[in-house]
Amino acid sequence: MGETTATERSFVMVKPDGVSRGLIDEIVNRLRAAGLTIAARKELTATPKIVSQHYPKDPAYLLTMGHVDVTGWTDEQKQERIIKMGQRVDEMQQFIQSSPVVPMIVTGPVGTVSKIREIVGKTNPAEAAPGTIRGDFGEDSYQQADAEDRSVRNIVHASGSVEEAEAEIANWFPEFTG
Numbered sequence: 394m395g396e397t398t399a400t401e402r403s404f405v406m407v408k409p410d411g412v413s414r415g416l417i418d419e420i421v422n423r424l425r426a427a428g429l430t431i432a433a434r435k436e437l438t439a440t441p442k443i444v445s446q447h448y449p450k451d452p453a454y455l456l457t458m459g460h461v462d463v464t465g466w467t468d469e470q471k472q473e474r475i476i477k478m479g480q481r482v483d484e485m486q487q488f489i490q491s492s493p494v495v496p497m498i499v500t501g502p503v504g505t506v507s508k509i510r511e512i513v514g515k516t517n518p519a520e521a522a523p524g525t526i527r528g529d530f531g532e533d534s535y536q537q538a539d540a541e542d543r544s545v546r547n548i549v550h551a552s553g554s555v556e557e558a559e560a561e562i563a564n565w566f567p568e569f570t571g
Contacts, residue, residue: 401505402432404552404561405513407495409488411530411548412436417495420526420549423512424499433498433566444486446564455479459516460553485544496565506555513551 405424407417421431439447455478456463456471463471499509514521518531527547538545552558563570 406550409492429501
């Protein structure tokens, strides 16, 4: 009997800044060089429905967006964060709809989601290590984005967990949801 290897799916999206800078092939090549497979890929301009599901305005999501620990925060601090992050999500939604994006389903062995996060680098390009996509091509930072009152331009989105990946795949690729 043949041995089967468990696989894992993840969602990756080249954002408008990555598309406009011609980084699609570079990103795909880095994923493939890591032994991963691009199972599905398309280029499109995102609809408001898809984007609002990808970046929801749910207060629980807004409160911890960016993996922030709010333990010990006052209700007032939490409410201020929800309002600020809601404004940031509005801007992110507009940015993702502003020009084409390239969503992809990427498959590989168990651990693929984590591997992709390593390839992509830290969310803040200014903190991303050299050799990562954001470290090599990032031109933005949280500080610059905050000064300009916008979300950070970080080239690519990569799912943070298997559960998040499956939800994002269902949103962007309903035809691949089983």
